[in-house]
Amino acid sequence: MYWSPDGAFIAFTSTGPEDKAAKDRKERYGDFDVIGGDYRMNHLWLVKAPADLPASPKQLPKPEALTKGDQFSVSGLPWSPGGREIAFAASSGPFFYYTNSRIAVAPAEGGTPRTLTGAFDEDASLIDWGPDGIYFAAFQKTGAHIFRLNPSTGAIRRISGPDQFYLPDASFTTDHRTLAGVGAAPGHFAEVLITAAGEIRAAVPLGRGRPVETVSTFHPRGRPMEIHRRNPHRRHPHQACRLRSRSSALPPKAR
Numbered sequence: 001m002y003w004s005p006d007g008a009f010i011a012f013t014s015t016g017p018e019d020k021a022a023k024d025r026k027e028r029y030g031d032f033d034v035i036g037g038d039y040r041m042n043h044l045w046l047v048k049a050p051a052d053l054p055a056s057p058k059q060l061p062k063p064e065a066l067t068k069g070d071q072f073s074v075s076g077l078p079w080s081p082g083g084r085e086i087a088f089a090a091s092s093g094p095f096f097y098y099t100n101s102r103i104a105v106a107p108a109e110g111g112t113p114r115t116l117t118g119a120f121d122e123d124a125s126l127i128d129w130g131p132d133g134i135y136f137a138a139f140q141k142t143g144a145h146i147f148r149l150n151p152s153t154g155a156i157r158r159i160s161g162p163d164q165f166y167l168p169d170a171s172f173t174t175d176h177r178t179l180a181g182v183g184a185a186p187g188h189f190a191e192v193l194i195t196a197a198g199e200i201r202a203a204v205p206l207g208r209g210r211p212v213e214t215v216s217t218f219h220p221r222g223r224p225m226e227i228h229r230r231n232p233h234r235r236h237p238h239q240a241c242r243l244r245s246r247s248s249a250l251p252p253k254a255r
Contacts, residue, residue, distance in 0.1 A: 005083040013039040041073040066106045076126035089126040130176030144168040
């Protein structure tokens with residue numbers, strides 16, 4: 001579920017209400033699913049957020065489906081900075097859970113969605129939409145990287161490296177100038193990384209080789225960030241903690 005930048009609308013995914021045939025079958029035979037036959041596609045929906053809750057649920061605004069059909073299923077819904085479009089990841093076909101995701105954009109006021117990564121031959125995992133483009137993660141051979149997509153031209157640029165690096169996800173500051181993620185070079189434990197302007201500038205170790213699993217989010221003002229680390233030698237191996245920078249400036253480039 002994603003709020004629009006102005007707080008007036010909420011975008012969400014849903015399979016939608018059951019059709020009459022499904023309701024009739026459930027009433028007659030009970031509730032069951034046919035594996036491989038009863039799958040339903042997730043679609044993008046939009047609903048206006050009421051200023052005040054009405055007395056009756058029937059007076060609530062009705063959601064509107066922005067995507068339809070049984071050709072693809074959607075996930076991930078970042079809004080464009082201006083709130084005029086919504087990006088989503090779509091997997092197509094009856095075996096959509098096995099296929100690569102494609103990133104598409106739909107007008108918030110309704111209209112035909114357009115696919116932006118049809119020529120990108122990897123599974124694109126949508127992350128966020130910033131002022132300079134749409135960010136997504138994808139594997140390339142044994143590496144994992146962060147990419148920036150220009151929604152106007154469809155141009156894609158990889159902003160992490162080198163080729164063998166592994167950075168499968170990221171969290172951005174609100175201005176999208178800095179991202180944090182958990183990345184690893186070959187032969188090294190995963191560390192919290194800070195990347196600015198497409199260049200990995202520093203690795204922030206958590207100490208003594210304790211592996212890190214995820215960076216959850218930046219603080220709204222950029223710091224601190226919440227991280228989850230794993231130490232298999234402790235009684236409680238998973239820990240959630242916060243990493244606070246002493247300065248709002250990025251540290252010098254790591255050697």
